[in-house]
Amino acid sequence: MAVPIGMASDRTGIKVPTIRYYEQIGLLLSPPRTGSNRRLYGDAEIRRLNFIRHARELGFEVEDIRELLAMAAEPQASCHKADSIARSHLAEINRRIAALEALKGELTRMIDECGHGRICECRIIEALADHGLCESEHARI
Amino acid sequence: MAVPIGMASDRTGIKVPTIRYYEQIGLLLSPPRTGSNRRLYGDAEIRRLNFIRHARELGFEVEDIRELLAMAAEPQASCHKADSIARSHLAEINRRIAALEALKGELTRMIDECGHGRICECRIIEALADHGLCESEHARI
DNA sequence: CCTACATCCTCTAGTGACTAGAGGATCAAG
DNA sequence: CTTGATCCTCTAGTCACTAGAGGATGTAGG
Known part of the structure; x- marks a missing residue:
């Protein structure tokens, strides 16, 4: 039908x-x-x-x-190729998770250090302005 | 310069x-x-x-x-808004991580159950063809 | 029958954050 | 001068959709 x-x-x-x-x-x-x-x-x-x-x-x-x-x-x-596609995709998902966890860490620290005062003292803005303040090399997502 | x-x-x-x-x-x-x-x-x-x-x-x-x-x-x-943007972004990252973890679980099970034989017996193809075989409601990413 | 609304059609263009390439101009070195 | 690198603007493409214009068809109710 x-x-x-x-x-x-x-x-x-x-x-x-x-x-x-x-x-x-x-x-x-x-x-x-x-x-x-x-x-x-x-x-x-x-x-x-x-x-x-x-x-x-x-x-x-x-x-x-x-x-x-x-x-x-x-x-x-053979389903070898289907297996290969799924494994490749799983690996990509693992990479994305790892990248997101790293970003999560950076953002969390940035937010925790924010003094909630003025911009000139703001760790969020400060950290964005200076990548050297990051503790780890974060991936680009 | x-x-x-x-x-x-x-x-x-x-x-x-x-x-x-x-x-x-x-x-x-x-x-x-x-x-x-x-x-x-x-x-x-x-x-x-x-x-x-x-x-x-x-x-x-x-x-x-x-x-x-x-x-x-x-x-x-005030840096209140910067804080707000960063927190909102952190929440979004947490959502993405959760969604990816759920997908990871589904894919891992799919791959583990793959018999590495022919398509007609392939759990990967089979599971994609039938959403009911998934154990959890996975989000759309 | 008519009207109104829902559903369908094709086509064009937009979304977000880039990226590729065509065609032409400028710069620097040999 | 020639050659290759770098720069310019402009158009369009990437990926996976999504929105909307303008028109046609189908259905229900009066």
Whole structure:
């Protein structure tokens, strides 16, 4: 039972323009249309959209998702590549966590040292003005 | 001793186009030019660029940096707002860390359960296809 | 039938923080 | 002079969406 795009959006939690966007970038094949040119999404399309949404929520990039979708279409192929994509992504997440923890440390110290007085005595402004006051080399995020 | 943009870039670690970008969006006043229209950056401009870079590295958004720079220009003003910006930013960093940790957990489990066989048996592909297999409600990042 | 509202369509352009490159001008060294 | 580096402005691209204009279709109620 194929549904129009609004209902596909309701069922998948993906916004209407975003569904069109995914079609535009090729993550999704152009679905069949009605006589009045409205898109109709069947079960297979809904499942594919759910896959995409789930992967996006896990932070996979669109290109990775494209590859994962291609793999899902070849059930007898090796899953070595899927494993590789997921591990690479996990490593990236670990890097981001480490960078954020370092920033958290700097900001916390900056805030704790703030005298809550005037700008000329403010550790926040002072520390931003002079990177040498940071205790550790913080990464760029 | 004012220097052209390439040397300002070397001294601050900010790329040439990015310096021009900051000027375009008003984070930086247009510096004086030579007779042949080349920008010249003095000590004050270099200091301002370093402030910007440092704040960007700490993840502050451009608008926040704009405000922090305005504060730095008023040494007798209260630093209450700087404190507020930094605290808000710290809270956001904590949210991102929590979200990334949750994702890390999901991905780790997914990878650990991967049988390293074929796609049709692959937990990574399987889990992406079915959000119900996730143990927790992971946030969208 | 008409009207009003909801939903759909394509297309263009914007978001944030850059980044790339085209086409041309200037500068410095050999 | 030539060559290569550096600079200029301008346009457009990156990533993953998102907003909105202008128009068409579908549905419910009067």
